[in-house]
Amino acid sequence: MVEYVRVYVDELRRFTSECFMKCGVPKGDADIIADHLVLANLRGVDSHGVIRIPVYIEGIKKGYVKSFSESRIIKESMAAVLIDGGGGLGIPIATKATDLAIEKCRSVGLAAVGVRNLGHVGMLAYYTLKIAKNNLIGLVTANGPAIVVPWGGIEPIFGANPMSIAFPTSSRPIVIDMATSAMAHFKILLAALKNEKIPEGVALTKDGKPTTDPREAQLLLPFGGYKGYAIALTIEVLSSILIGGQLSKYIILHGSTQGGFFALAIDPTVFREYSEYLKDIDTLTKFIKSCKPAQGFNEVLLPGELEDKTFEERLRKGIPIDINTWKMLTEVAKELNIELPKTL
Numbered sequence: 001m002v003e004y005v006r007v008y009v010d011e012l013r014r015f016t017s018e019c020f021m022k023c024g025v026p027k028g029d030a031d032i033i034a035d036h037l038v039l040a041n042l043r044g045v046d047s048h049g050v051i052r053i054p055v056y057i058e059g060i061k062k063g064y065v066k067s068f069s070e071s072r073i074i075k076e077s078m079a080a081v082l083i084d085g086g087g088g089l090g091i092p093i094a095t096k097a098t099d100l101a102i103e104k105c106r107s108v109g110l111a112a113v114g115v116r117n118l119g120h121v122g123m124l125a126y127y128t129l130k131i132a133k134n135n136l137i138g139l140v141t142a143n144g145p146a147i148v149v150p151w152g153g154i155e156p157i158f159g160a161n162p163m164s165i166a167f168p169t170s171s172r173p174i175v176i177d178m179a180t181s182a183m184a185h186f187k188i189l190l191a192a193l194k195n196e197k198i199p200e201g202v203a204l205t206k207d208g209k210p211t212t213d214p215r216e217a218q219l220l221l222p223f224g225g226y227k228g229y230a231i232a233l234t235i236e237v238l239s240s241i242l243i244g245g246q247l248s249k250y251i252i253l254h255g256s257t258q259g260g261f262f263a264l265a266i267d268p269t270v271f272r273e274y275s276e277y278l279k280d281i282d283t284l285t286k287f288i289k290s291c292k293p294a295q296g297f298n299e300v301l302l303p304g305e306l307e308d309k310t311f312e313e314r315l316r317k318g319i320p321i322d323i324n325t326w327k328m329l330t331e332v333a334k335e336l337n338i339e340l341p342k343t344l
Contacts, residue, residue, distance in 0.1 A: 003322070003323040004320040004321060004322055004323065005320070005321050005323065005326045005343050006317065006318040006319065006320050006321070006343060006344045007318055007319050007321060007341040007342065007343050007344065008318055008319075008341060008342050008343075008344065009038060009042065009314070009315060009318065009319060011341035011342045012034075012038050012041070012050060012319055012341045013031075013034045013035065013038050014034075014341070015050075015329075015333070015338060015339070015340065015341040016030075016033065016034035016037055016038060016050055016053060017030040017031050017033070017034040018030075018336075018338045019053050019057065019332060019333075019336060019338060020033055020034070020053075020056075020057075020067070020089075022336040022337075022338060023057055023060050023067050023336075024060075024067035024068060025067045025068060025089065026068055028092075029068070029089065029092035032091060032092045032095050033056075033089065033091045033092065036091045036095070036122050036123065036126050037049050037050050037052055037053070037091075037122065038050065038319070039123070039126060040122065040123040040126070041314070041319045041321075042310070042311045042314050042315060042319060043123075043125070043307040043308075043310055043311050044306070044307055044310035044311075044314070045123050045125070045177075045307065046190065046322070046325075047184055047186040047187040047189075047190050048122050048123040048184075048186065049319075050321065050325070050329065051186070051190065051325045051328070052120070052122070052186075052255065053328075053329065053332055054328050054329075054331070054332050055254075055255035055256055056089065056119070056120070056255070056256050057332065058254075058255075058256065059119060059120075059254055059255070059256020059257065060089075060256070062254070064119070064252055064254050064256050064257050065087060065088060065089050065090070065118075065119035065120075065256050065257070066086065066087050066088045066089070067088075067089065068088060069085060069086030069087050069088030069089075069093075070086050071083050071084065071085050071086055071088070071093055071096070071097075071115075072084050072086065078104070078107070078108050079104060079108045079110055079111050079112065080104075080111065080112045080113070080114075081097075081100055081101075081104070081111075081112075081113045081114070082113075082114050082115075082116075082243055082244070083097055083113065083114065083115045083116075084115075084116060084117050085115050085116065085117045085118030085119075086117060086118075087117055087118070087119070088118060088119060089118075089119045089120075089256075090118040090119035090120045090121040090122070090258050090261065091119075091120075091121055091122050091126075093115060093118045093119075093121075093261075094115060094118065094121040094122075094127060094261045094263075095126075095127070095130075097113045097115045097261065097263060098113070098127040098130055098131065098138075098140070098263050099130075100113050101113040101131070101263045101264070101265040102130070102131055102134050102136065102265055104265075105136055105265035105266070105267050106134075106267070109266075109267045109269070109270035110264075110265070110266050110267065110270060111264070111265050112262070112263065112264045112265075113262075113263045114239075114242065114243030114245070114260060114261070114262050114263075115243070115245075115260060115261040115262075116240075116243050116244055116245035116246070116259075116260045116261075117245070118258055118260075118261060119256050119257060119258055120144070120255060120256050120257060120258045121142055121258055121261050123177065124140045124141075124142065124162050124163065124164035124177050125164050125166070125175050125177035125304070125307070127140045127164065127263060128140050128164040128165060128166035128173075128175060128177070129166055129173060129175060131166060131263070131265050132166035132167060132168045132173035132175070133168070133173065134265075135168050135267075135268075135274060136168065136265045136266060136267050136268075137165075137166070137167055137168070137265070137266040137267075137268065138164070138165065138166045138263070138264070138265055138266075139163070139164070139165050139263070139264040139266075140163065140164045140165075140261070140262065140263045140264070141161070141162070141163045141164075141235045141238045141239045141261075141262045142159075142161070142162055142235075142239050142258055142259065142260065142261050142262070143158070143159045143161050143235060143236050143239040143240050143245070143246075143247075143248050143251075143258075143259035143260060144159030144160055144161065144185075144248060144251060144257065144258055144259055145159055145248060145251040145252065145253040145254070145257055145259075146158060146159060146248040146249045146251070146253075147159060147160065147181070147185055147219065147220050147253070148160060148161065148180070148181045148219070148220045148221070148222055148232060149204070149219050149220070149221060149222070150222070150229050150232075150233075151222055151225055151226040151228075151229035152226075154204060154208030154219065155219075156219055156220075156248075156249075157248065157249065158180070158181075158222075158232040158233070158235075158236055158248050159236075159248040159251065159259060160179040160180065160181040160184055160185050160220065161179065161180045161181070161231075161232045161235040161236060161239070161248070162177070162178060162179045162180065162184070162235075163176075163177075163178065163180065163231070163235055164176060164177040164178075166304075167281060168268075168278075168281075169278065169281050169282055169285060170278050170282050172304075172308055173304070174281075174285070174302050174303055174304060175303060175304030175307070176303040176304065177303075177304070178223075179223075180222055180223060180228050180229075180231050180232035180235060181220040181221065181222060181223065181228075181232075182199075182201060182202040182203075182220060182221045182222065182223045182228070183198060183199070183202040183203070183220065185220060186255065188202075188203065188214045188217050188220075189214070189255075190322075191214040192214040192215050193322070193324040193325070194322060194324065196214070197212045197213065197214070198211075198212055198213075198214050198217060199212065200212055201221065202217070202220065202221060203216075203217035203218075203219060203220050203221065204217070204218065204219040204220075204221065205217070205218055205219070206218040206219070236248060238262045239259055239260040239261065239262050240259050240260045242262065243260050243262060244260075245259050245260025246259045246260070247259070285302065288300055288302060289302070317344075318344045329341075
């Protein structure tokens, strides 16, 4: 059994923000990072939550990312922007880029923003949720250090290359957020911390042999075989080649690094009245939710629905932090002379 410490949500935000401010990150950016990481934990995406704090700090110390950087616009049109992130922490830069995509989309109905030269951007659902909450459809992609083999190969070519898509509805957005690897790399690291095995068909050893031991997993497989491989390739093109970012093969392998970030926002009203769009997507949602469940299932869930339920529960009961992550945060708190989050 894995032991947990349960902490207050506001306390975890405070702690996270203070950690990054102590490392030279401006308060506004530190608050964005804190909001992002804590939201990941609230949604149950612990691999992209506060476990990233020591990893990002290490990235700053090693010079992989900067605690602060000046982003600059390289190219801009009515519906598109290309940004150089200046090598800074990715979450604040990607958040501001997403805000820019939303702003431009409101003017022209469809907008794309690409960012290159930035650090790890975290949980992509953070950005698509932001877009969807503005009554827009959001698509976000990113490439990262090469750890995923192409279908049929045993050499790393792609990053975990995640993608997220969010659709606004009359209630909560439908949110798709997934890596194109069979399992997110950091989830494998988290499994190693918890002394848990990983599923079969997820990873290979350095010699290209299948393994369920997270400590032996050196290469990741694409999800869905050749189909996942094709989507990983697509995301590689959108996140690097299209915007002039680094190919995954050239990115330093570290939890603080990223390749490129691509965000697309679409206003449904460029095609039809928003009320009509809502009516139809709500009808589709009702069809899905009323679908008779298969044997072994209690209900049919929408993408992101499980995370929404976890969010509500953790908001009420506090956020569980596994004991190994808590030990790492304790070390960070001691090093930076910061008070740990209060526990429940």
